[in-house]
Amino acid sequence: MFSSNNTVLTQRALSVLRIVSAFLLLQHGTSKLFGFPHVAYFDNLQVFSLIGLAGILEVVGGTLLLVGLFTRPVAFVLSGLLACAYFIGHASKGFFLFPTLNQGESAVLFCFIFLFLAAAGAGPWSLDAARSRGKA
Template sequence: MSGRLNSAQPYALGLFRIVVGLLFACHGAASLFGVLGGAGGEGLTVETGTWPGWYAAVIELVGGTLVLLGLGTRAAAFISSGAMAYAYFKVHQPGALFPKQNGGEGAAMFCWAFLLLVFTGSGAFGLDRVIGRRRTADRREPDREPVAV
């Protein structure tokens, strides 16, 4: 049984990456553009250039989109994880010790989910793998010179 589960691991990881990236990108889009309920669920947006809200929203949108696509997954996940760690410790944790008490459950979950992706990579369905396969195929194929007849 574990053999079958192990063979499905890249696909489960790919689906995990897609869902986490989509949720994170939606959060950024809501904050930047007021879609999907906007910032605070009221259709509001964060003011351009404000620290840290606007920068966090840009990281959420761009990082989430890159993770969703599986493009530069490890780097995007690393930056996104750091942004969520900052959000948790700077915004949520001063209010109370535990995430349930301070409203930081989302930040904590995103932080750890992205940290996992830093170490695992994109899994299946990612553009990282497609690009990696092309590069490997290009390296394997020797340069062919035209044969003179």
Template sequence: MLRDQLDQRAPVMLALIRIMSGLLFLAHGTQKFLWFPAGERAGSGWAFADPAAVAGIVELTAGTLIALGLFTRPAAFLASGTMAGAFFIGHLPHGFWPVNNMGDAAILYCFIFLYFVFAGPGSFSLDAARTSLQRR
């Protein structure tokens, strides 16, 4: 009985995780390009020679799309690959263990976004609304 209730709420929880991870990912991009929130990386996206600037563009665009649930699967695929690259290029050279090389967030984002590629957006998404309109 409890399992049935939990199973019924799974699409809502998937949507909640999608929205929150998209917004958190977006915040990395806004920090790099919009100086918000203030911090060590604020404004660093405008140095286009820096590979982090490319990541910032993906964070802005894919983070927005994932949070809205619009083109979720391709946006999540791009974000997942970007975070895999960020780990191997930016973190792994500083040591093998993610907890020591500060790459744990990149790995976690990578696998959460990879999950969205397979699971889709869940409920409360613009993808679901588009599909509903197309069926009419």
């Protein structure tokens, strides 16, 4: 009995992790592309730049993850994006094994959360789950 209850709670927690992580990533993208929330560093961002491309992936991918649609492939792509963001944007600012020193903690954390979601899926509170229920 405890085992099945634990499985249900684990699956619900997976959905919550996906939703919260997607919402936080989405804010990175909207700050780059739309200036909200405002981050001065992105004031004159060119959309057709590496950071602009990251913003597009963050908005599109974050939105898809938020609703749980195509979760596994989207999370895999975003995991790669965040790995690149760390090594391109943060690792060069300090010893790469200590992300605290180069302000890369969130990139590393997002990278591994999205890699986990690519393996684990979206959880029960997702459009992916609703689509698979509809096929059954």
